[in-house]
Amino acid sequence: MRGYRALARATARAALTYRLSFVLGIGTVLVQLVALLAVWHAILAEAPVNGFTWPQMRAYLLVAFAAGTLVSILGDFRMAFRILDGNVALDLVKPVDYQKARLAESLGGLWIELLLIVVVVGGTLALTGGVDVPAGPALALFATSMLLLVPLKFLLVYVSTLACFWTQNYMGVQWARLAVINLLSGALIPLVYLPHWLATAAQWSPFAGLTSTPALIFLGRVGVRDGLVLVLVQLAWVLVLWFGARLIWRQAVRRLTVNGG
Incomplete structure (x- = not known):
C-alpha cells in the first residue's frame, strides 16, 4: 500500500506543480458548463421541454460539471506515451500492480478536483440561485452514484x-x-432528448453512469427503486470493466517488444 500512496501523492504534487496544464484541462469543462448554461437558459426560459424546467436543467448541468471534473488528473496521455515509446517496460518491473497503480494516480488528485467543484458549484449557485437537494434515501443513492463514478470513469479511460x-x-x-x-x-x-432506442441503450451502458445516473437521482426524476437499479448497473459495470481490463492487459503486454540491452 505504501507504493500506491506514494503514487497518489506524486500525482497531486504534479498537478500543483504544473498548475497551468491542470487549469487549462479543467478550463475546458468550465467553459462547457458556462456555454451549456447559457444555451439551456435560452431554450427553457419560457417553458419546459421534455419535462425539464430551467431550474432542473441548471441543477443537471452542475451535476454534469462535477462528474466531468472528477478523475480529470488521470494522466492518460502520460500512460499512452509510455506505452507507445516502450517505457511501459519500466513500469512492469516495479513491485506494484499496473492497473492498481494507475488507479492510485487517478485518486491522488481527487481532493483538488473536489475543492474546485465546491468553488465553481458554490459560485454558480450564489449567482443563479439555489437548487432543491434530495433527502433521505435519494440523497444516499446520489452520493453512492457519485462515488461509483470515480472507478467507472477511471476504468473507461x-x-x-x-x-x-x-x-x-x-x-x-x-x-x-x-x-x-x-x-x-x-x-x-440529457438522454431523454435522444431517440428512444438510443436513450434506452445508453442508459444501460457504462457511459450513463458518468453523468445521467447521478443527475437523474439528484433531480428526483427516478424513484428510489429505479435509482437503486441504476446504481447497481453502475456497480456491475465497474466490476465487469475492472476484470475485463485485467484480461486486456494480459493480452496487451504480449505485444510489447523492447529492443536494446
Missing part, C-alpha cells in the same frame, strides 16, 4: 488507453472516447 498497444497514435482513441462519452453519458444533453 484506462481501457481505452490500453488500445495504444495496438495503435500507433493516441489522439484518435481519445477523440473517439470523448465523442462517445459526451453523447451517451448525457454530459452534453
Whole structure:
C-alpha cells in the first residue's frame, strides 16, 4: 500500500506543480458548463421541454460539471506515451500492480478536483440561485452514484488507453472516447432528448453512469427503486470493466517488444 500512496501523492504534487496544464484541462469543462448554461437558459426560459424546467436543467448541468471534473488528473496521455515509446517496460518491473497503480494516480488528485467543484458549484449557485437537494434515501443513492463514478470513469479511460498497444497514435482513441462519452453519458444533453432506442441503450451502458445516473437521482426524476437499479448497473459495470481490463492487459503486454540491452 505504501507504493500506491506514494503514487497518489506524486500525482497531486504534479498537478500543483504544473498548475497551468491542470487549469487549462479543467478550463475546458468550465467553459462547457458556462456555454451549456447559457444555451439551456435560452431554450427553457419560457417553458419546459421534455419535462425539464430551467431550474432542473441548471441543477443537471452542475451535476454534469462535477462528474466531468472528477478523475480529470488521470494522466492518460502520460500512460499512452509510455506505452507507445516502450517505457511501459519500466513500469512492469516495479513491485506494484499496473492497473492498481494507475488507479492510485487517478485518486491522488481527487481532493483538488473536489475543492474546485465546491468553488465553481458554490459560485454558480450564489449567482443563479439555489437548487432543491434530495433527502433521505435519494440523497444516499446520489452520493453512492457519485462515488461509483470515480472507478467507472477511471476504468473507461484506462481501457481505452490500453488500445495504444495496438495503435500507433493516441489522439484518435481519445477523440473517439470523448465523442462517445459526451453523447451517451448525457454530459452534453440529457438522454431523454435522444431517440428512444438510443436513450434506452445508453442508459444501460457504462457511459450513463458518468453523468445521467447521478443527475437523474439528484433531480428526483427516478424513484428510489429505479435509482437503486441504476446504481447497481453502475456497480456491475465497474466490476465487469475492472476484470475485463485485467484480461486486456494480459493480452496487451504480449505485444510489447523492447529492443536494446
